[in-house]
Amino acid sequence: MTFEIRWERDDYSRIPFHLYHDEEVYALEMERIFRGPCWSYLCLEAEIPNPGDYRTTWVGDTPVVVSRATAEAGGAIHAFVNRCAHRGAQIVRKTHGNAAEHVCIYHRWCYRTDGELIGIPFRRGLKGEGGMPKDFDMAAASPQRLKVANVSGMLFGTFSDDAEPIEDYLGEFGTGMVRRFFHKPIRILGYSRQLIRGNWKLYAENLRDTYHASLLHEFFVTYGVDRATQKGGVKMDARHRHNMNHAYTATDTQADAQAAYAGTAGVKLDRMRLTDTKLLQHTPEFADRMNLAAPTFFPNALLIQINHSLGTRQIRPKGVDAVEVFQTLFGFADDTEEQTRHRLISANLVGPAGFVSMEDGEAIEIIQKATRNERQATNIIEMGGRGAISDLAHRVTETPVRGFWSYWSELMGVEAPGGVR
Amino acid sequence: MIPAEVRHAAADLMAEYGLRIDEDRLEDWVELFDEACDYKVVIRENVEQGLPNVLMWCDNKNMLRDRIASYRDVNEYNLHWDRHVIGPLRLGGGADGVWTIEAAYTLVQTDLEGVSRLFSAGRYLVEFVLAGAAARIRSAKVIADTGLIPTLLATPI
Numbered sequence: 323m324t325f326e327i328r329w330e331r332d333d334y335s336r337i338p339f340h341l342y343h344d345e346e347v348y349a350l351e352m353e354r355i356f357r358g359p360c361w362s363y364l365c366l367e368a369e370i371p372n373p374g375d376y377r378t379t380w381v382g383d384t385p386v387v388v389s390r391a392t393a394e395a396g397g398a399i400h401a402f403v404n405r406c407a408h409r410g411a412q413i414v415r416k417t418h419g420n421a422a423e424h425v426c427i428y429h430r431w432c433y434r435t436d437g438e439l440i441g442i443p444f445r446r447g448l449k450g451e452g453g454m455p456k457d458f459d460m461a462a463a464s465p466q467r468l469k470v471a472n473v474s475g476m477l478f479g480t481f482s483d484d485a486e487p488i489e490d491y492l493g494e495f496g497t498g499m500v501r502r503f504f505h506k507p508i509r510i511l512g513y514s515r516q517l518i519r520g521n522w523k524l525y526a527e528n529l530r531d532t533y534h535a536s537l538l539h540e541f542f543v544t545y546g547v548d549r550a551t552q553k554g555g556v557k558m559d560a561r562h563r564h565n566m567n568h569a570y571t572a573t574d575t576q577a578d579a580q581a582a583y584a585g586t587a588g589v590k591l592d593r594m595r596l597t598d599t600k601l602l603q604h605t606p607e608f609a610d611r612m613n614l615a616a617p618t619f620f621p622n623a624l625l626i627q628i629n630h631s632l633g634t635r636q637i638r639p640k641g642v643d644a645v646e647v648f649q650t651l652f653g654f655a656d657d658t659e660e661q662t663r664h665r666l667i668s669a670n671l672v673g674p675a676g677f678v679s680m681e682d683g684e685a686i687e688i689i690q691k692a693t694r695n696e697r698q699a700t701n702i703i704e705m706g707g708r709g710a711i712s713d714l715a716h717r718v719t720e721t722p723v724r725g726f727w728s729y730w731s732e733l734m735g736v737e738a739p740g741g742v743r
Numbered sequence: 744m745i746p747a748e749v750r751h752a753a754a755d756l757m758a759e760y761g762l763r764i765d766e767d768r769l770e771d772w773v774e775l776f777d778e779a780c781d782y783k784v785v786i787r788e789n790v791e792q793g794l795p796n797v798l799m800w801c802d803n804k805n806m807l808r809d810r811i812a813s814y815r816d817v818n819e820y821n822l823h824w825d826r827h828v829i830g831p832l833r834l835g836g837g838a839d840g841v842w843t844i845e846a847a848y849t850l851v852q853t854d855l856e857g858v859s860r861l862f863s864a865g866r867y868l869v870e871f872v873l874a875g876a877a878a879r880i881r882s883a884k885v886i887a888d889t890g891l892i893p894t895l896l897a898t899p900i
């Protein structure tokens with residue numbers, strides 16, 4: 323399919339609203355991005371510690387099984403499309419489990435834990451009659467497998483042979499951040515899911531828009547969890563497809579913040595106090611002393627630390643106008659009971675009911691609602707400047723959003739003539 | 744045997760529990776709790792796996808007050824009305840004067856243009872004590888079958 327965009331600006335500071343609504347654009351994204359030369363976040367190695375363990379996940383809107391093969395099947399971690407070769411039924415129906423093999427319920431076609439088709443009932447027919455043609459090639463019919471990469475226990479997969487090696491894809495910055503989060507064995511604390519009735523790109527942009535954080539999520543500022551006046555910034559990889567918002571604890575003063583937010587409608591700095599402040603207790607636990615670190619990896623992953631809450635988020639597009647945000651919270655295996663308790667108390671900050679995250683669901687839905695019928699108009703992405711895309715030592719910026727669109731355009735084959743990268 | 748006054752108190756408690764939220768009297772809803780109390784919203788997907796993650800957790804009444812104050816003045820959320828329907832109560836306990844309630848709920852949210860949608864279905868596990876004729880909640884655990892939260896969760900369940 324040929325598909326063109328008449329970009330108003332070659333620096334992606336104007337995005338046409340219809341790109342959040344077009345079914346054809348969505349279908350192409352699934353093909354060229356999620357089944358294209360990108361590495362998508364699958365799940366964590368710690369979720370499938372034993373041979374035969376599996377989890378179901380999504381790469382774009384393709385259902386995928388991530389499986390640690392049994393010893394007989396080689397013991398490696400595999401990912402394959404969760405769709406029976408025969409009639410296309412889901413092979414694995416549970417979210418997770420342990421299995422010696424996977425059997426489709428419809429006609430009992432049977433798959434090894436690495437995804438290979440190994441059994442077809444009545445393949446040789448009944449009493450010498452019927453059955454599958456003799457030349458039917460089971461290996462060739464097996465569900466498509468993804469290439470899997472394990473970066474410090476964070477599992478990524480790609481459908482494409484053209485994907486860069488994962489170290490190059492994430493870059494030094496990305497692999498370094500993954501190593502930071504998973505510098506010792508983790509313990510899974512659980513999951514949360516949120517269905518936002520908006521296009522998946524609005525969520526991907528949200529994660530790259532540090533401008534909104536202390537404005538929409540007023541809790542940050544009101545209670546001093548994170549303010550734009552703290553030391554921090556945004557970092558990107560060389561291609562500007564990934565991004566990291568980060569900040570250092572206790573690096574601004576109340577006076578800095580009061581001056582900066584003076585006159586900002588709605589901000590209630592100083593007016594309110596928590597009666598129970600343990601939610602905000604933070605003792606730096608990483609060598610870099612950051613209290614907020616949120617590396618985002620194109621196209622579907624976020625690693626997030628807010629104080630002592632640690633987690634991953636996976637973007638699961640559910641059609642052009644809905645996205646599931648799947649969050650996995652974890653702590654470290656050597657956490658004391660008290661530390662685990664504090665991580666769980668900190669979970670109040672994040673997720674669908676999070677004091678500093680719930681608003682994103684609403685902000686995205688009201689964009690989707692208000693732009694539905696718009697064929698011509700564009701948004702405005704200029705906070706932090708126009709033109710070249712580069713790292714910033716402050717966070718009042720949406721420049722990484724332009725980085726997202728620049729790479730999106732490259733993959734979709736619709737880069738603006740002379741467009742910035 | 745559960746004494747009749749305990750049954751009555753439990754029925755009144757859960758009626759007030761749902762209606763005060765639905766009437767947007769969240770500060771009054773908090774008053775149904777004891778000072779030493781625990782309120783938790785978890786999803787069944789985690790419970791079934793023995794995973795401790797919480798969506799909301801207030802382990803005393805001050806944290807509950809903070810949650811409501813933040814909702815009132817700090818957070819942004821989907822503008823909506825809540826409607827709780829709470830099923831028949833299964834009563835138990837009684838040791839040391841602590842009684843338990845288990846009950847199913849459905850929670851429908853309606854937006855300002857009148858569109859209703861099922862927001863959450865699940866069950867309550869409540870522990871309460873009697874203070875005179877009234878029941879006071881020691882702990883309330885909401886186990887939501889609906890793990891996929893539509894939009895966001897701002898108001899308590």
Ligand SMILES: [Fe+2]
Nearest residue numbers: 528535679682
């Ligand atoms: Fe946000």
